[in-house]
Amino acid sequence: MTDVINTVGRRKTAVARIYLKAGQGAITINKRDLKQYFTIETLQNTVLLPLSLANSLGSFDIKVNVQGGGTTGQAEATRMAIARALCQLNPENRPVLKKAGLLTRDSRMVERKKPGRRKARRRFQFSKR
DSSP states (O other): OOSSSSEEETTTTTEEEEEEESSSSSEEEEEEEHHHOSSSHHHHHHHHHHHHHTOOSEEEEEEEEEEEEEEHHHHHHHHHHHHHHHHHOGGGGGGHHHHHTTTTOOOOOOOOOOTTSSSSOOOOOOOOO
């Protein structure tokens, strides 16, 4: 087995590539610490969710390259990549992570703006007179 596991996670337009290896539990995202990159605690918990479900908190060093999308999309893309890596590392983690819905790609995307409309579906205000 390889010592470094490489996986990809996607959400909306965000793409996260992670490198997981055995270590002390350091999570680096775009060369910054997890708490520095995701300052909101709920996003930090989102990223750490697969590790806590697999009882692996503090046992892996994770290096993340994430781009595109907003902060929530990036956090959820990172979460998916970590969940995939944990399944690759130990197949016994799969049922727990699958039940939590961490292995399913959330395919919802922003609907495109249509011509003659203000947004995707919102029309301009109608004036009778």
